Amino acid sequence: MNIINFNETNSVINLYMAELRDKSYQRNRLLFRNNIRRVGEMMAYELSKKLNYKQKTVTTPLGTLDIMVPKDDLVVATVLRAGLPFHEGFLHVFDHAQNAFVSAYRMYTNREHTEVGVHAEYMASPALRGKTLVIVDPMLATGGSMAAAYEALVKNGTPAYVHVACVIATPEGIDVVQKALPEEKATIWCAAIDPGMNANKYIVPGFGDAGDLCFGEKL
Numbered sequence: 001m002n003i004i005n006f007n008e009t010n011s012v013i014n015l016y017m018a019e020l021r022d023k024s025y026q027r028n029r030l031l032f033r034n035n036i037r038r039v040g041e042m043m044a045y046e047l048s049k050k051l052n053y054k055q056k057t058v059t060t061p062l063g064t065l066d067i068m069v070p071k072d073d074l075v076v077a078t079v080l081r082a083g084l085p086f087h088e089g090f091l092h093v094f095d096h097a098q099n100a101f102v103s104a105y106r107m108y109t110n111r112e113h114t115e116v117g118v119h120a121e122y123m124a125s126p127a128l129r130g131k132t133l134v135i136v137d138p139m140l141a142t143g144g145s146m147a148a149a150y151e152a153l154v155k156n157g158t159p160a161y162v163h164v165a166c167v168i169a170t171p172e173g174i175d176v177v178q179k180a181l182p183e184e185k186a187t188i189w190c191a192a193i194d195p196g197m198n199a200n201k202y203i204v205p206g207f208g209d210a211g212d213l214c215f216g217e218k219l
Helices: 013-021 029-048 082-091 144-156 171-178 211-215
Strands: 002-005 053-060 063-068 073-080 098-108 118-125 132-136 160-170 185-191
Touching: 013 029, 013 185, 013 211, 029 082, 029 160, 029 211, 053 082, 073 082, 073 144, 082 160, 098 185, 118 144, 132 144, 132 185, 144 171, 144 185, 160 171, 171 185
Parallel strands: 002 185, 073 098, 073 132, 132 160, 160 185
Antiparallel strands: 053 063, 098 118
């Protein structure tokens, strides 16, 4: 399985990531969401290079020419709620894609908040058989939410290929998702891979709770 880590090369994504991680920058939710969106746009552009292409003849006011355009039937799926700005960034690039939404969230299963379970309660998705599925979620911590989202989505058909996109991942989360995805027909995309998690299963150094930083704290 391919794992692509943008942090291994220098690009402007590093600037956006530095701002996303900066706790003083995080005070402005609009700016935080905007950078999540921009990382999504740039990741989608890079992902577009891995799609299958076909030739299309275009008529201009002065003639015709042949252009190679993507032929994959794309579905961009989002894990609610934190995934919404990231999803929007992908849609700015893949504006013809269909969309899917999964509500999958973590629940602490012990009083100390050190053990985490995942609850999925809602899904809206088109048929996925033979399509290219892109699942976007900013945080890949334990990997449980992403694995649960994938398992829920494939009930609507088996995709031809699966891309998992996140802003920050951990090695543990990547391992969990690798076991859930088809080995030869999947790629994991990360803007950064951090060393691990703290006792409460938050990515360290990470940048905190993406959903809260984008939209405000939840009850």
